[in-house]
Amino acid sequence: MLRENFNDLTYLVVVAREQSFTRAAAKLGVSQSALSHAIRGLEERLNTRLLTRTTRSVAATEAGEQLITSVEPMIIDIEKALQDLVANQGQPTGTLRITAGEHALSTTLWPLLKPFLLQYPDVKVELSVDNTLRDIVSGRFDAGVRLGEQVEKDMVAVRIGPDWSMAIVATDAYFAEHGMPKTPYELQNHNCINMRLPTLGGLYNWEFTKDGKEIRVKVEGQLVFNNLASRIDAALSGMGIACVPEDAVRQHIEAGRLRRVLQDWSEPFSGYYLYYPSRKQHTAAFTKLLEAVRYHG
Numbered sequence: 001m002l003r004e005n006f007n008d009l010t011y012l013v014v015v016a017r018e019q020s021f022t023r024a025a026a027k028l029g030v031s032q033s034a035l036s037h038a039i040r041g042l043e044e045r046l047n048t049r050l051l052t053r054t055t056r057s058v059a060a061t062e063a064g065e066q067l068i069t070s071v072e073p074m075i076i077d078i079e080k081a082l083q084d085l086v087a088n089q090g091q092p093t094g095t096l097r098i099t100a101g102e103h104a105l106s107t108t109l110w111p112l113l114k115p116f117l118l119q120y121p122d123v124k125v126e127l128s129v130d131n132t133l134r135d136i137v138s139g140r141f142d143a144g145v146r147l148g149e150q151v152e153k154d155m156v157a158v159r160i161g162p163d164w165s166m167a168i169v170a171t172d173a174y175f176a177e178h179g180m181p182k183t184p185y186e187l188q189n190h191n192c193i194n195m196r197l198p199t200l201g202g203l204y205n206w207e208f209t210k211d212g213k214e215i216r217v218k219v220e221g222q223l224v225f226n227n228l229a230s231r232i233d234a235a236l237s238g239m240g241i242a243c244v245p246e247d248a249v250r251q252h253i254e255a256g257r258l259r260r261v262l263q264d265w266s267e268p269f270s271g272y273y274l275y276y277p278s279r280k281q282h283t284a285a286f287t288k289l290l291e292a293v294r295y296h297g
Helices: 004-020 021-028 032-046 060-090 101-121 172-178 186-188 230-237 248-255 284-293
Strands: 051-053 059-060 094-100 123-129 142-149 153-157 166-170 192-195 206-210 213-217 243-244 259-261 272-277
Touching: 004 021, 004 032, 004 051, 004 059, 004 060, 004 243, 021 032, 021 248, 032 060, 060 248, 094 101, 094 186, 094 284, 101 123, 101 142, 101 230, 101 248, 101 272, 101 284, 123 284, 166 206, 166 248, 186 213, 230 243, 230 248, 243 248, 248 259
Parallel strands: 094 123, 094 142, 192 243
Antiparallel strands: 051 059, 142 272, 153 272, 166 243, 166 259, 206 213
């Protein structure tokens, strides 16, 4: 009976977690009709309804959830054992799902992933760009990337990049017309390019630190964005002062397209960390990923 049901149990787990036959079929690489037929066959053999189907979603019944809770850890262990066996005989394999913000991905994670993927061509990586603080457990991600201070206490964190700082920048033309702020508080008299926070939806209060003193300044301006690239473009267009990661505008500063101010108020802070659940059992691919991204500076 085990041989008859094993694949169907795997299908059940994926359908329940994806809450969709369409998404599950795409993930499993089978047709939707074949997947539906397999689940119906499993239910008939067990004489138990395992999934509740509606026109919009799919959810496990109470019996289905009990079965999934029992078999999913075993399926994961079997997959890991098979991946480890392959890894011991050659290249690591498998799919890694990682969530990261746009700045973390472009400046830190992606430069590290490119040589990793070239070295291990049988490893697949799915990257989800999300500036919110995603729950990687409920989102079924293998790992996420955040600033060190944002990593939750029950997670394991591996530093993957150096300290960095925010930069207050605008064009020379803007400063010539509106003056150059000497203290963070003077920003309240300027046209500042604001950022909408992805989590609570409020506006970001610009943060400054000098000689151990921390202050936050509520700024105002004509523009509000929720992404980094638009804020930089607006600053380059002379539309105001932006507060952005220094490494994202370093080339513009060096080329004279932007001028940085209040640098003595922009002390470095902890950089990005890759984090994952402490109870996670590592696949060979994940272990190699940790080796590849770990910061040694």
